[in-house]
Amino acid sequence: MAKLSVLINRIVIVIVSFIMIIMGGTTSILRYKNGQxxxxxxxxxxVKRLCFNLDWPLWDYNTDSIENIMQLEIENDFVTMIAxxxxxxxxxxxxxxxxxxxxxxxxxxxxFSTNPKLISxxxxxxxxxxxxxxxxxNVVIVTTKSYLFTNLSKDICLTLVQFILMAIVLITIxxxxxxxxxxxxxxxxxxxxxxxREHNLFIRANFNQNHEMKVLSDSFNAMAETLQNYSEEMKxxxxxxxxxxxxxxxELLNIQRQIESEMQxxxxxxxxxxxxxxxxxxxxxxxxxxxxQLGGDYYDIVNQxxxxxxxxxxxxxxxxxxxxxxxMMAKISFxxxxxxxxxPEDVIRQVNLDLCKITANKEYLAAFYGELDLTANxxxxxxxxxxxxxxxxxxxRLQRLLPNSSIIGYVEKLPLxxxxxxxxxxxxxxxxTDGITESTKNGERxxxxxxxxxxxxxxxxxxxxxxxxxxxxxxxxMPLEGAKDDLTLLVINLDNSSI
Numbered sequence: 222m223a224k225l226s227v228l229i230n231r232i233v234i235v236i237v238s239f240i241m242i243i244m245g246g247t248t249s250i251l252r253y254k255n256g257q258x259x260x261x262x263x264x265x266x267x268v269k270r271l272c273f274n275l276d277w278p279l280w281d282y283n284t285d286s287i288e289n290i291m292q293l294e295i296e297n298d299f300v301t302m303i304a305x306x307x308x309x310x311x312x313x314x315x316x317x318x319x320x321x322x323x324x325x326x327x328x329x330x331x332x333f334s335t336n337p338k339l340i341s342x343x344x345x346x347x348x349x350x351x352x353x354x355x356x357x358x359n360v361v362i363v364t365t366k367s368y369l370f371t372n373l374s375k376d377i378c379l380t381l382v383q384f385i386l387m388a389i390v391l392i393t394i395x396x397x398x399x400x401x402x403x404x405x406x407x408x409x410x411x412x413x414x415x416x417x418r419e420h421n422l423f424i425r426a427n428f429n430q431n432h433e434m435k436v437l438s439d440s441f442n443a444m445a446e447t448l449q450n451y452s453e454e455m456k457x458x459x460x461x462x463x464x465x466x467x468x469x470x471x472e473l474l475n476i477q478r479q480i481e482s483e484m485q486x487x488x489x490x491x492x493x494x495x496x497x498x499x500x501x502x503x504x505x506x507x508x509x510x511x512x513x514q515l516g517g518d519y520y521d522i523v524n525q526x527x528x529x530x531x532x533x534x535x536x537x538x539x540x541x542x543x544x545x546x547x548x549m550m551a552k553i554s555f556x557x558x559x560x561x562x563x564x565p566e567d568v569i570r571q572v573n574l575d576l577c578k579i580t581a582n583k584e585y586l587a588a589f590y591g592e593l594d595l596t597a598n599x600x601x602x603x604x605x606x607x608x609x610x611x612x613x614x615x616x617x618r619l620q621r622l623l624p625n626s627s628i629i630g631y632v633e634k635l636p637l638x639x640x641x642x643x644x645x646x647x648x649x650x651x652x653x654t655d656g657i658t659e660s661t662k663n664g665e666r667x668x669x670x671x672x673x674x675x676x677x678x679x680x681x682x683x684x685x686x687x688x689x690x691x692x693x694x695x696x697x698x699m700p701l702e703g704a705k706d707d708l709t710l711l712v713i714n715l716d717n718s719s720i
Contacts, residue, residue, distance in 0.1 A: 241384045268343050271360050304328045327364040339364050421703045496522050504714035506685040511707050517544025518654050518709035523559050528595040531559045534589035534711050536654040547584045566599050566639045576630030577659040585631040601641045605629050613680050650713040656706035662699040682713040
């Protein structure tokens with residue numbers, strides 16, 4: 222509100238100053254014009270007096286009389302020089318305020334250096350009887366307007382003082398009027414609004430200074446009453462909604478506890494499908510870490526007897542409960558069909574048909590399925606769109622087993638291929654899902670090249686040690702807690718002599 226008072230003061234000062242400037246300028250212009258008219262009038266009177274007094278017999282070279290007349294006229298403030306010439310244009314007598322008698326050259330210099338508007342050159346005529354006037358010479362009068370500006374400056378200073386005093390009086394009067402009519406009511410109104418803002422909804426306005434403030438007061442009171450009623454209604458609604466939300470919140474908490482309990486049970490079930498037992502004939506080690514409580518990856522190893530083992534590692538599309546359910550169905554289907562069929566091709570084909578019937582082409586998985594015959598040293602496998610599986614040769618070289626089949630569970634007629642390789646010269650098989658190689662830190666992927674480098678450095682270690690080396694390197698690259706996908710790893714030692 223102090224800013225409003227300052228603003229009003231400035232407006233009043235600007236308005237009054239503007240009015241005073243206009244009035245002062247107008248007054249000065251009028252006074253200047255009046256001074257010019259008075260100056261012209263005085264010059265005309267001077268000319269008439271001189272022409273009248275310089276008639277016969279003064280013109281007959283009566284220099285004393287001429288000098289007295291011109292000495293008298295030169296005393297006028299507006300006269301600078303008076304020069305008298307005869308009919309032959311010869312200077313008879315010239316006078317200025319500083320010199321009583323000037324030469325013809327001096328007179329000419331003054332005349333030529335003066336503004337023509339300030340020079341009056343008039344003929345002197347002699348009238349005798351009824352004859353026409355006879356020219357007996359001319360008189361030149363040089364005048365000045367400096368006295369006008371001197372007098373005008375005095376008048377302007379006096380007017381300025383008067384206007385300043387008037388402005389001070391007007392500003393004081395206007396300020397008091399505006400303060401009483403506008404500032405004081407608005408100050409009260411601001412205090413009222415401040416109290417209202419502090420939730421004092423029972424306060425009311427009572428302004429009767431003028432019609433406008435009365436209208437403002439009535440409008441404020443109507444608004445305050447409306448807001449008060451609305452506030453009471455809102456309090457009741459909030460109380461009701463709070464109670465309802467509490468009921469809903471309790472229900473949601475119960476549902477959340479139930480879901481968490483079910484998720485924990487599902488997690489335990491999923492962990493149970495990961496094989497924990499060791500096999501006497503085969504050295505293997507696995508690692509599984511889901512991104513969420515339930516994941517979409519799994520691996521499994523089945524002892525078929527007579528030195529034969531079937532193993533699978535799978536990656537279901539998606540995460541969470543749907544992916545976990547597909548994982549369970551895939552494990553059940555693989556274990557069932559491994560017992561029923563003798564070739565990897567038949568096992569995968571039947572698993573694909575089982576999943577297509579259940580998921581209706583909405584869920585699918587990528588998988589690597591292999592059958593290892595330790596007696597015949599043969600590995601038969603099918604890589605159904607999984608990763609490039611790493612096969613370590615005994616001489617230290619790495620071989621990538623590329624995908625050779627399509628995804629499982631999407632179409633019933635699965636494009637399927639199997640491959641058979643000898644394991645006599647092989648050392649280990651490293652199977653993994655893409656969560657391993659696609660782990661990212663600051664835009665950089667872990668990548669298969671880094672995985673191959675770790676495998677080569679630890680190729681002579683047992684399966685458990687090689688698995689630990691890979692997981693430790695991955696964790697140093699990116700903490701496992703920040704993984705954006707399920708992490709699954711399976712290492713199988715194919716060299717019986719190293720068990």
